[in-house]
Amino acid sequence: MTSTPEPKSDSAGVVSDASRSGSGVGSSPSDFLLSLRGVSKSFGAVQAMTNVDLDIPEGQVTALIGDNGAGKSTLIKSISGIWAPSSGTMYWHGKEVNIHTPRAATELGIATVYQDLALCDNLDIVQNMFLGMEDTKFGLLDEITMELATVQTLKDLAVSTVKSVRQRVESLSGGQRQAVAVARAVMRESKLVILDEPTAALGVSQTAQVLALIKRLASRGISVLVISHNLSDVFAVADRIAVMYLGSIVSTGPITDYDTTSAVEIITTGTSLRATSPAPVK
Numbered sequence: 001m002t003s004t005p006e007p008k009s010d011s012a013g014v015v016s017d018a019s020r021s022g023s024g025v026g027s028s029p030s031d032f033l034l035s036l037r038g039v040s041k042s043f044g045a046v047q048a049m050t051n052v053d054l055d056i057p058e059g060q061v062t063a064l065i066g067d068n069g070a071g072k073s074t075l076i077k078s079i080s081g082i083w084a085p086s087s088g089t090m091y092w093h094g095k096e097v098n099i100h101t102p103r104a105a106t107e108l109g110i111a112t113v114y115q116d117l118a119l120c121d122n123l124d125i126v127q128n129m130f131l132g133m134e135d136t137k138f139g140l141l142d143e144i145t146m147e148l149a150t151v152q153t154l155k156d157l158a159v160s161t162v163k164s165v166r167q168r169v170e171s172l173s174g175g176q177r178q179a180v181a182v183a184r185a186v187m188r189e190s191k192l193v194i195l196d197e198p199t200a201a202l203g204v205s206q207t208a209q210v211l212a213l214i215k216r217l218a219s220r221g222i223s224v225l226v227i228s229h230n231l232s233d234v235f236a237v238a239d240r241i242a243v244m245y246l247g248s249i250v251s252t253g254p255i256t257d258y259d260t261t262s263a264v265e266i267i268t269t270g271t272s273l274r275a276t277s278p279a280p281v282k
């Protein structure tokens with residue numbers, strides 16, 4: 001793990017106005033868990049992400065919003081080590097890092113829950129929780145220890161609707177599957193959990209469960225970066241918003257600086273004319 005520079009006294013969760021432009025002007029990467037500066041990614045002639053600056057504070061929920069094709073998945077895949085950015089720099093606790101592989105992301109403490117969840121239907125919850133960890137940290141653990149750890153993790157996250165940790169994942173509801181995927185990320189001692197559209201396929205009560213789970217992660221000091229097209233979910237759970245438009249972050253700031261109307265306006269036009277919700281564009 002990288003060393004952690006001493007945070008400034010007023011830095012925890014407090015973001016200067018200047019950073020609302022997404023330019024990072026006036027904010028130092030050492031004030032944040034993860035910072036991106038000038039990160040770009042192109043696929044051949046397609047410029048999917050252009051000069052992205054983003055600061056992710058510790059223990060807060062940051063919602064990444066934007067229209068289809070805005071570059072959100074490209075951004076999280078770059079943070080998760082799936083895509084190597086074409087240019088730009090990433091900082092983890094202010095220290096420059098190269099996240100060029102998913103393993104590098106995992107080692108830093110970044111866990112990404114993709115929309116398809118990457119759970120194995122034919123395995124039970126315990127087996128899914130420990131999948132891929134067998135020859136690493138928990139290599140010597142027996143079934144009972146793994147089962148107890150699974151039960152404890154679900155309990156810590158107040159996931160109470162799962163009847164048995166020995167039931168196969170195929171028998172779970174969408175919300176329960178999402179909970180297992182998140183619990184799996186948490187059990188890996190993640191510092192940053194990234195969720196791509198976690199509630200897209202869920203009904204009302206399951207959505208409420210997942211949103212509550214996201215809040216619990218943040219209350220445990222874990223940073224969450226959540227992509228969502230559902231603005232009511234965003235306003236229910238996020239501390240901060242970052243809006244992507246045509247591959248750029250055009251507006252970031254505390255959730256209290258936005259309302260649904262201004263957020264929709266920025267998503268669709270890249271800017272907002274409303275005085276209460278300034279969306280400075282670089």
Ligand SMILES: Nc1ncnc2c1ncn2[C@@H]1O[C@H](COP(=O)(O)OP(=O)(O)OP(=O)(O)O)[C@@H](O)[C@H]1O
Pocket residue numbers: 043046047048066067068069070071072073074075
């Ligand atoms: N592997 C790829 N090869 C070529 N172009 C890609 C690739 N992945 C993404 N793109 C392009 O990059 C742009 C951004 O795509 P991305 O998937 O990041 O958007 P998004 O914001 O996640 O959209 P959505 O909300 O629809 O999921 C799009 O124009 C897309 O076509």
Ligand SMILES: [Mg+2]
Pocket residue numbers: 072073074
């Ligand atoms: Mg996407």
